[in-house]
Amino acid sequence: MSDLFLPVTVGAFHLANRIVMAPLTRSRAHAEGTPTPLMAEYYGQRASAGLIVSEGVNISPQARGYARTPGIYEEAQVRAWRPVLDAVHRGGSRMFLQLWHVGRLSHPSLQPGEALPIAPSAIRPDAHAYTQAGFRPCVTPRALDEKEIPGIVAQYARAARNALTAGFDGVEIHAANGYLIEQFLRDSANRRTDAYGGSTENRARFLLDVVEAVVEVCGGGRVGIRLSPLSPVNDLRLDRDPLATYGYVVERLNDFGLAYLHMIEGVTQGPRSVPGGIDLQILRRAFQGPYIANNGYDLALALEARRKHRADLISFGRLYIANPDLVERLRADAPLNEPDRQTFFGGGAHGYTDYPTLEPKPSPTPREHIMAQSDSSVDPLHFDIKLRARLGILREEIHHALLRSDTESYGELAGQVHDAEEESLADLLTDVNLAEISREVQEVRDIEAARDRIAHHTYGTCLDCGDPIAANRLEVYPTAKRCLTCQRIYETRTGVAPAKL
Ligand SMILES: Cc1cc2nc3c(=O)[nH]c(=O)nc-3n(C[C@H](O)[C@H](O)[C@H](O)COP(=O)(O)O)c2cc1C
Numbered sequence: 001m002s003d004l005f006l007p008v009t010v011g012a013f014h015l016a017n018r019i020v021m022a023p024l025t026r027s028r029a030h031a032e033g034t035p036t037p038l039m040a041e042y043y044g045q046r047a048s049a050g051l052i053v054s055e056g057v058n059i060s061p062q063a064r065g066y067a068r069t070p071g072i073y074e075e076a077q078v079r080a081w082r083p084v085l086d087a088v089h090r091g092g093s094r095m096f097l098q099l100w101h102v103g104r105l106s107h108p109s110l111q112p113g114e115a116l117p118i119a120p121s122a123i124r125p126d127a128h129a130y131t132q133a134g135f136r137p138c139v140t141p142r143a144l145d146e147k148e149i150p151g152i153v154a155q156y157a158r159a160a161r162n163a164l165t166a167g168f169d170g171v172e173i174h175a176a177n178g179y180l181i182e183q184f185l186r187d188s189a190n191r192r193t194d195a196y197g198g199s200t201e202n203r204a205r206f207l208l209d210v211v212e213a214v215v216e217v218c219g220g221g222r223v224g225i226r227l228s229p230l231s232p233v234n235d236l237r238l239d240r241d242p243l244a245t246y247g248y249v250v251e252r253l254n255d256f257g258l259a260y261l262h263m264i265e266g267v268t269q270g271p272r273s274v275p276g277g278i279d280l281q282i283l284r285r286a287f288q289g290p291y292i293a294n295n296g297y298d299l300a301l302a303l304e305a306r307r308k309h310r311a312d313l314i315s316f317g318r319l320y321i322a323n324p325d326l327v328e329r330l331r332a333d334a335p336l337n338e339p340d341r342q343t344f345f346g347g348g349a350h351g352y353t354d355y356p357t358l359e360p361k362p363s364p365t366p367r368e369h370i371m372a373q374s375d376s377s378v379d380p381l382h383f384d385i386k387l388r389a390r391l392g393i394l395r396e397e398i399h400h401a402l403l404r405s406d407t408e409s410y411g412e413l414a415g416q417v418h419d420a421e422e423e424s425l426a427d428l429l430t431d432v433n434l435a436e437i438s439r440e441v442q443e444v445r446d447i448e449a450a451r452d453r454i455a456h457h458t459y460g461t462c463l464d465c466g467d468p469i470a471a472n473r474l475e476v477y478p479t480a481k482r483c484l485t486c487q488r489i490y491e492t493r494t495g496v497a498p499a500k501l
Contacts, residue, residue, distance in 0.1 A: 004018050005330075005331050007050075010260055010290050011259025011289075012221035018306070019302075019316070019327050020292055020313050020315035021052040022320065023174070024055050024317055024320065025069060033058060034076055035083075040083040044090065044091055050094070051093065054084075058072070058073065059158070060073050062101075062111060063102060065117070065130070065179075066110075067110065067131055072097060072159045078165055078166045079166075085168060094170075095169055096168060096172045096259075099163075099172065101156070102129075103183045104124070104141035104189075105127055105234055106129050106141075109133070118141055120192055121190055123141075123189055123191070124138060124141070152180075153213050154213070157213040159171075160214045170221075173224070174226055175225055176226045185206075185207055187240055200248050225253065230242060243278055247286060254288045257289070260289060261283075263291060264294050269318070290312040293314050297315075297316060297319075318339045321344065322338055322355050323355065329358060462486060
């Protein structure tokens with residue numbers, strides 16, 4: 001069997017397989033950008049993917065270019081993402097939120113106060129924005145003043161922080177497909193004469209500022225980035241020297257220890273063959289981390305990419321729209337449903353959550369399923385004993401992690417707890433001993449409560465800015481932590497009153 005279907009470590013995470021659901025805008029959020037329960041059902045259906053990258057999510061009201069796309073800048077939006085994450089995590093997957101600012105690919109009717117969309121330069125794209133009244137031609141945008149740029153970078157950082165609060169496992173910076181970051185990067189859309197235009201270094205400055213700010217919030221292991229060096233979509237002409245420009249970017253990205261580089265190979269949703277014989281593997285080799293390949297992949301191409309080590313993971317877009325159980329279908333080399341383009345954007349459940357899964361085979365009981373995945377020679381009684389022992393050890397370790405206020409080992413433990421919970425819960429379904437069942441349910445609840453306590457544990461207030469310092473607001477170093485509000489660094493020795501270094 002190809003290792004496409006086997007677990008892999010990416011950044012801070014162990015993923016169940018090397019199959020990724022690509023980001024897919026579906027325009028089914030509420031008008032004000034709040035995710036809906038239907039979205040939780042949709043993503044939950046696709047949770048056999050090793051990793052899910054969310055649809056593009058607006059980082060601010062100004063970032064929006066399409067009606068009914070979700071946001072992550074208001075508290076109500078942050079809260080409404082939670083059921084999506086619960087559904088995905090229950091299904092065993094991990095989910096990164098795609099941080100999105102469309103820049104000039106918007107329309108005044110989508111902007112606060114009907115203002116002009118912003119861009120690095122006032123150049124009108126020959127493209128359409130999806131407004132409440134349907135597709136409308138884009139307008140000439142307003143060129144950003146240099147003084148405004150740090151404020152936009154801060155929007156990315158704030159959105160990343162909100163994503164973690166909502167329960168996302170990480171974020172993907174959308175630097176592809178002609179949106180704001182790529183508008184800065186390419187010489188065809190950037191005519192600036194300040195520190196953000198002209199030379200390759202200057203054009204890449206905005207992207208790198210964003211990466212730095214987001215990594216500061218999340219840590220590199222929870223941040224991926226998406227690039228599309230050879231795609232002219234959304235009327236963004238190719239850079240004069242794509243390899244030099246993107247080569248510089250990729251080299252610089254190595255400084256941040258990112259979780260992955262997500263590459264659209266060729267023209268997004270179009271030909272994979274690249275003009276002028278440019279070989280994207282050069283960029284792949286230059287990047288010192290996992291590489292997710294995308295664009296036009298099917299099973300044969302994905303298997304070949306793994307066999308020839310041309311990609312670490314493969315992401316699928318359109319196939320995921322139509323096949324919620326894509327992993328199972330690919331594993332069985334089963335026929336695939338065809339996506340219906342009419343229902344890509346907007347609408348309700350039709351064409352969204354109603355694509356059929358494979359005919360279910362007579363399904364094994366959860367216990368049989370778990371046993372089949374583990375050592376088949378283990379008898380059921382031993383299996384239960386081992387499971388309980390594992391839960392006990394994990395609880396013990398969590399307790400110690402709490403005492404040490406060591407959020408790094410907490411991250412590792414949380415993954416193991418997640419696996420143990422799954423096994424435990426699946427086991428509950430078949431166990432006839434009700435007393436045992438309620439005891440185990442209590443164990444799982446204890447673990448969840450411990451997890452919450454760790455995440456929200458408060459160590460006191462920052463001596464400089466006075467903000468409460470909680471575990472989920474600290475970046476972890478081997479011996480020190482940082483207040484993310486004012487950047488003051490504290491040593492990790494004590495958990496209660498942080499001492500200045
Ligand atoms: C309906 C639709 C919505 C998309 N939305 C996004 C998006 O929000 N962010 C993004 O980076 N790419 C988006 N894409 C591009 C896909 O992620 C992917 O790159 C593209 O479909 C090519 O992959 P595929 O051949 O596997 O479909 C979208 C594509 C489609 C078809």
